[in-house]
Amino acid sequence: MKCSEFLQELTNYLDGVIDDRTKSELEDHLAWCHNCYVVCDTTKKTIEIYRDSQLYELPEDLRTRLRSAIVSKCQQHKKTGPQSV
Amino acid sequence: MSTIQPRVEQPVSDELALVQAAKGGDVAAFEELVRRYDRNVFRIAQHITQNREDAEDVVQDAFLKAYTNLGQFQGQSKFYTWLVRIAVNEALMKLRRRRPERTVSLDEEVKTEDDSLPREVADWSPNPEQQYSQAELREILTRTIQGLPPGFRTVFVLRDVEGLSTEETAEALDLSIPAVKSRLLRARLQLRERLSRFFQKPESGDGNK
Numbered sequence: 001m002k003c004s005e006f007l008q009e010l011t012n013y014l015d016g017v018i019d020d021r022t023k024s025e026l027e028d029h030l031a032w033c034h035n036c037y038v039v040c041d042t043t044k045k046t047i048e049i050y051r052d053s054q055l056y057e058l059p060e061d062l063r064t065r066l067r068s069a070i071v072s073k074c075q076q077h078k079k080t081g082p083q084s085v
Numbered sequence: 086m087s088t089i090q091p092r093v094e095q096p097v098s099d100e101l102a103l104v105q106a107a108k109g110g111d112v113a114a115f116e117e118l119v120r121r122y123d124r125n126v127f128r129i130a131q132h133i134t135q136n137r138e139d140a141e142d143v144v145q146d147a148f149l150k151a152y153t154n155l156g157q158f159q160g161q162s163k164f165y166t167w168l169v170r171i172a173v174n175e176a177l178m179k180l181r182r183r184r185p186e187r188t189v190s191l192d193e194e195v196k197t198e199d200d201s202l203p204r205e206v207a208d209w210s211p212n213p214e215q216q217y218s219q220a221e222l223r224e225i226l227t228r229t230i231q232g233l234p235p236g237f238r239t240v241f242v243l244r245d246v247e248g249l250s251t252e253e254t255a256e257a258l259d260l261s262i263p264a265v266k267s268r269l270l271r272a273r274l275q276l277r278e279r280l281s282r283f284f285q286k287p288e289s290g291d292g293n294k
Contacts, residue, residue, distance in 0.1 A: 055230075
């Protein structure tokens with residue numbers, strides 16, 4: 001397996017959606033190709049860091065304000081009918 | 086090497102009942118749906134628009150649009166996937182309005198050149214995020230993801246941050262499954278490449294071990 005072929009399968013490999021035979025070919029490649037090992041490992045860390053970092057959390061006070069605005073607009077829509085929105 | 090463990094939300098069995106009640110005009114039932122997904126919609130909107138006020142507007146507009154169009158929700162997909170589709174469209178409209186000089190579309194075809202081929206292959210520190218303060222780390226991650234084209238950024242956020250499946254992402258963005266997979270791969274590789282600059286081991290300057 002070439003490095004470019006490994007890269008093509010990287011996303012499927014990291015997501016665990018891959019058949020056993022391809023998986024073992026990829027792991028054979030990882031065992032001797034240090035560059036692909038590093039790329040695979042650091043891609044996985046990239047995903048985990050973003051997943052765990054909680055960028056853009058919604059502050060509780062803003063959350064409450066947005067929710068009451070939504071609810072009051074929904075109630076208004078209910079009263080006046082669909083044509084008003 | 087182990088696979089990524091997705092952040093899986095527990096299936097919500099009463100969700101369909103809430104949707105049905107909301108369809109019948111029960112605003113309290115709809116409020117419960119808002120409570121479940123407002124944080125997700127806000128994150129997605131902010132990632133797409135890159136602007137806090139726009140993201141706040143998108144949360145309101147998307148939920149209101151969902152409420153007024155509940156009759157069209159057939160229940161073949163999850164309510165959340167349907168809602169994300171509405172939210173993505175609202176967010177893209179905001180982005181277009183703010184940047185009228187640039188066409189913003191999820192379909193914009195990004196060069197098929199190997200722009201994602203790894204060039205930086207130095208290993209990272211074992212706990213790279215601990216090299217920085219929380220504030221610095223947020224700044225690094227935010228700037229890095231903002232540098233991706235919107236079409237890549239959105240696929241990455243839905244799949245890897247919000248934990249939608251490939252199929253759900255394809256449905257929410259109206260893309261084919263191969264398109265989602267190809268964008269996801271390139272988004273992941275480009276983010277990795279850009280983060281390497283901040284996270285690589287200090288002693289691995291020559292790239293060899």
